[in-house]
Amino acid sequence: MTDNTTDETDIETTDTTLSLHRTFDAPRERVWRAFTDPDELEQWFVPKGMTAEVHALELEPGGAMAINWTDGENRIDNEGTYVEVVENERLVSAEETEAGELRVSYEFRDVEGGTEVVVTQEFPGQVPDGAAEGWAGMLESLAELLQDSGVDSTQPDERSMTVSRVIEASPERIYEAFLDPDELAQWLPPTGFSAEVHKLEPEEGGTFRATFTAETEEFADYGSTFGGTYLELVPGERIVYTESFETNEPSMVGEMTVTVAFEEVSDGTEVTVRQEGIPEAIPPSDANEGWNNSLENLADVVEEA
Numbered sequence: 001m002t003d004n005t006t007d008e009t010d011i012e013t014t015d016t017t018l019s020l021h022r023t024f025d026a027p028r029e030r031v032w033r034a035f036t037d038p039d040e041l042e043q044w045f046v047p048k049g050m051t052a053e054v055h056a057l058e059l060e061p062g063g064a065m066a067i068n069w070t071d072g073e074n075r076i077d078n079e080g081t082y083v084e085v086v087e088n089e090r091l092v093s094a095e096e097t098e099a100g101e102l103r104v105s106y107e108f109r110d111v112e113g114g115t116e117v118v119v120t121q122e123f124p125g126q127v128p129d130g131a132a133e134g135w136a137g138m139l140e141s142l143a144e145l146l147q148d149s150g151v152d153s154t155q156p157d158e159r160s161m162t163v164s165r166v167i168e169a170s171p172e173r174i175y176e177a178f179l180d181p182d183e184l185a186q187w188l189p190p191t192g193f194s195a196e197v198h199k200l201e202p203e204e205g206g207t208f209r210a211t212f213t214a215e216t217e218e219f220a221d222y223g224s225t226f227g228g229t230y231l232e233l234v235p236g237e238r239i240v241y242t243e244s245f246e247t248n249e250p251s252m253v254g255e256m257t258v259t260v261a262f263e264e265v266s267d268g269t270e271v272t273v274r275q276e277g278i279p280e281a282i283p284p285s286d287a288n289e290g291w292n293n294s295l296e297n298l299a300d301v302v303e304e305a
Helices: 028-036 038-044 131-148 171-179 181-187 217-222 284-304
Strands: 002-006 009-013 017-024 051-057 064-070 075-086 090-097 100-111 114-122 160-167 193-200 207-214 224-234 238-245 256-265 268-276
Touching (some): 009 131, 017 131, 028 038, 028 100, 028 114, 028 131, 028 284, 038 131, 114 131, 160 284, 171 238, 171 256, 171 268, 171 284, 181 193, 268 284
Antiparallel strands (some): 002 009, 009 017, 017 114, 064 075, 090 100, 160 268, 193 207, 207 224, 224 238, 238 256
16 A cells, blocks of 8 residues: 655555645535535546536436546546435445446545545556655645635634525525524524524514523533524625624623625525624634534425425
8 A cells, every 4th residue: 555645635545545635724615515506517527638528417326427527639528327425424326337347435524634535546446656646636626625615714823704595596595594583493493403593673673582492401401592683684695694692601702793695696685694703712613513404404494496
């Protein structure tokens, strides 16, 4: 076995297997989306100097996968099927070549500092020359994509974070889900909590108040009541509000500002949340993870409606 490192990617090889490990400064759900969203995949899953086009991406066992790489003169076809799909955890694809089956597996793991991705490529023969460098280059492009998309644009002294997600619904429909107390109670609480919206006045200058209650003993110490004021409401476009916790704990005191933007895109609506002034007791990475969880819940609510 040969071990080496290219930039921030750890690489291990045997005669027929290539394995790469890299940690990305982003939540697991966000990294998973970069592997399973056709538009994002085309941006990073391609060798330098070439362009990619996704023709099929059916994320289920037996589903088709077809991605073409071109540089104007040459074309490489990556066509196969998904063998295993475990959301946010594992992807396995297989491709039949003249020499036999080429199999690629992707593992997604929570680690300190973000998400570790392990890519293992099993070849029907010898590992081709340049394969490790090619993969390392693509993973570097993925890191740049995640950084540029504002997945977690926090600086330690800023106490802020930005997160975004594309949801298959109109801007108007998603905007309504932010201001309907019943729907807000469904999607806003992250996993392990339920919510009660005590008050919600959907107008500029109006106030809101809500409580998160832990559903298990594991999160019993993390329930909270919070509220704020709507500063700006532009239907289908933008929501700005203040938010603060009802507490005497010094490290939790302070007013946050939350800005939510809705932009119509080809697949629905890109929802971008910017949260500023996060209290000292809450790591911005935790706020990022919580909002990613909430936006996933939001997608479940509005995409099924």
